[in-house]
Amino acid sequence: MNELAGPPPAARAPWSVMIVDDDPFIRKLIATTLADVAGFALHEASDGGQALALAARVSPALVFLDVDMPGPNGIETCRGLRELEPMRQATIVMLTAGAEREPEALQAGADLFLTKPFSPLELLRLVDGLHAEDTRA
Amino acid sequence: MSKLAPVEIERLQEQVAQLTARLAEREQAMREQERQLERYAADLRETYKLEREHALELRGSYMATVRALSNAVEARDAYTGKHAERVAAYGLELGRATGSSLAVDPQIEFGFLLHDIGKVAVPDAILFKPNPLSPLERDLMERHPLIGWEILREVDFLGVAKLVVRSHHERWDGTGYPDRLAGDGIPYAARVFAVADTLDALTTTRPYRVALPFEQARAIIREGAGSQFDPSVIEAFNQISDRELADIRESIA
Numbered sequence: 491m492n493e494l495a496g497p498p499p500a501a502r503a504p505w506s507v508m509i510v511d512d513d514p515f516i517r518k519l520i521a522t523t524l525a526d527v528a529g530f531a532l533h534e535a536s537d538g539g540q541a542l543a544l545a546a547r548v549s550p551a552l553v554f555l556d557v558d559m560p561g562p563n564g565i566e567t568c569r570g571l572r573e574l575e576p577m578r579q580a581t582i583v584m585l586t587a588g589a590e591r592e593p594e595a596l597q598a599g600a601d602l603f604l605t606k607p608f609s610p611l612e613l614l615r616l617v618d619g620l621h622a623e624d625t626r627a
Numbered sequence: 628m629s630k631l632a633p634v635e636i637e638r639l640q641e642q643v644a645q646l647t648a649r650l651a652e653r654e655q656a657m658r659e660q661e662r663q664l665e666r667y668a669a670d671l672r673e674t675y676k677l678e679r680e681h682a683l684e685l686r687g688s689y690m691a692t693v694r695a696l697s698n699a700v701e702a703r704d705a706y707t708g709k710h711a712e713r714v715a716a717y718g719l720e721l722g723r724a725t726g727s728s729l730a731v732d733p734q735i736e737f738g739f740l741l742h743d744i745g746k747v748a749v750p751d752a753i754l755f756k757p758n759p760l761s762p763l764e765r766d767l768m769e770r771h772p773l774i775g776w777e778i779l780r781e782v783d784f785l786g787v788a789k790l791v792v793r794s795h796h797e798r799w800d801g802t803g804y805p806d807r808l809a810g811d812g813i814p815y816a817a818r819v820f821a822v823a824d825t826l827d828a829l830t831t832t833r834p835y836r837v838a839l840p841f842e843q844a845r846a847i848i849r850e851g852a853g854s855q856f857d858p859s860v861i862e863a864f865n866q867i868s869d870r871e872l873a874d875i876r877e878s879i880a
Contacts (some may be wrong), residue, residue, distance in 0.1 A: 515661055522668040527676060610668055614675045 505621060506531040508550035508621045510567065511542040511585065514557045516606075520554060523610045538562030542570050549576035552620055554604070557586045557595065565591070565598045572599035581620055630653045634788070686733060689784055695736075700747060704754070709879050710827055715739035717750040718823035724863040726821065734784075735816050738791030742820060745775030757834045772796050773805045791813040795821060798855045818857040822848060822864055825855075831874070840871040 507530060509520050510600065517534045530619060533548055535541040538561055545553070557564035564584055571577045584600040585608065586592065592603055604613065631639075655664075697711045706712075718739045722729030729735050746754060749771055753764045760768060776793035779785055792816035794808060802811030829844035845864075852861040 518661075519668055521662060522665045523672050525669075527672055555703065610671050611675070614672065618675075618679070 504531060505625060506533060506548055506550045507552045507617065508533045508535060508544060509554045510535045510538070510559075511554070512536055513556070516556070516585075519610075520613065523613055524617055527614060528618055529530070530621060531547065538567035538570065540565075541567050542574070545571055545577055545580075546574055549574075549580070550606040550608075551580055551624055552617060553577075553582045554582055555582055555584050555600070556585050557591055565594055567594065568598040568600050573591070583616070689737070693737045693740050693785075700741075700744050703746075703751075704726060710831065711743065713831075713876060713879050714742070714820070714823050714827045716879060717826055717872065718820050718873060719863060720861065720867060720871065721817075721819050721823055724866050725860060726863075727819075727878050729816055729819060732787070734786040734788045735791070737785055737786030738816060739820055739823070741775065741779065741785075741788060742773065742792055742795045742824065743775065743776055745771035745773065747778075748774045755834070769796070769804045773818065787814065787816060791816050791820050793817075795824060797821070799857050800854045803855075813857075815837075818860050822856050822860050825851070826872070830872075841872050843880070845869070 507524060509517050509532065511517050511520075513620075514536065517536070521532050521534065531548070533544055533550060535544045537559055541553075541555070544550075555564045555568055555571075557569070561571070568584065571580070571582065580590055581601050582599060583602045583604055584592075584595045585604050585606055586595070587606055588602075590607070592600075595603070602616070683822065701709065701711055715736050718734060719730045722735065749768055753760065753768055756764065772793050772795060776789055779789050779792060782789075791814065794814050796805065797803035797808045797813045797817060798821075799810060799813070799818070801807055803813075825848055826841075826844055828840060829839050831845060832838045848856065848864065849861060852858045
């Protein structure tokens with residue numbers, strides 16, 4: 491993984507994606523699906539605490555966040571991420587098992603939802619579209 | 628605590644060994660399945676990239692073809708110069724200002740670029756006549772939107788672009804041509820285009836008139852709100868500054 495050693499606060503970090511899931515296989519699968527698709531960095535975190543620390547360091551433009559995790563769950567992690575200054579504008583995609591937790595997740599600051607098992611093509615289109623939009627401006 | 632007989636222990640040990648072996652086998656199978664899934668994901672990604680590349684290439688070819696056609700029309704008229712490109716740029720800016728999805732639809736830009744393609748069928752003597760046209764000449768001139776539409780009719784990828792070509796001389800009050808459409812009956816892209824087209828016509832030197840400054844052109848266009856132009860498009864037009872318009876013009880000159 492491409493880890494940045496604390497960029498100066500003024501410099502904008504390169505466009506990157508953070509994957510947060512306690513299941514290493516899901517992380518691997520998402521990372522494999524997205525690797526090299528449009529020249530951005532991928533970062534992985536296996537729990538909420540790690541996610542917050544990593545986000546503070548690399549300020550990802552896009553976060554995939556599993557809703558069900560031991561320790562702080564996805565909802566709590568989402569709230570925490572939104573409290574980080576550079577994460578206000580980021581797009582947070584919550585990975586859920588169904589629609590029942592969506593209202594709660596929306597309140598916590600999630601922008602979009604992908605239901606597991608998610609469509610990898612949908613994942614690709616989403617990331618590619620956001621990346622193109624952000625890097626054009 | 629009852630003591631197990633040695634044979635009993637041996638049997639249990641054997642069972643544990645068997646279970647451990649089966650578990651290891653299962654784990655091995657699962658790892659293989661995971662690897663296979665990852666392979667699927669990687670292949671899907673590569674296919675997606677290839678597909679995206681092809682789509683971009685195709686779009687580039689469409690764009691080049693449309694530009695070539697548009698240049699063919701422009702080449703005839705030294706006066707209009709890069710009229711089609713400027714109008715397309717003004718039109719897209721106007722589309723953005725209206726907040727509609729016009730500016731991101733590539734077909735719309737195609738329509739803007741090709742709006743006057745029907746003029747290939749208008750004789751030079753009419754197209755370049757410095758004096759007012761006779762009724763017959765005017766009639767011929769006013770056929771160009773319909774001729775353009777006929778020329779492009781079979782070109783599927785142009786989609787709504789063809790509507791811009793056909794309807795770019797319609798007027799909001801229904802007195803335009805060729806279909807005398809009015810108000811919302813005029814395709815939206817054509818209503819946006821009409822403003823951009825007039826803007827460029829007024830701010831470019833023609834055989835019969837020198838170029839007006841943007842400020843003056845803007846005043847004339849505003850007067851046409853509700854008669855020639857869709858008032859909502861004029862509202863959007865008012866949000867674009869003269870500076871922005873000048874920047875667009877300079878970027879194309």
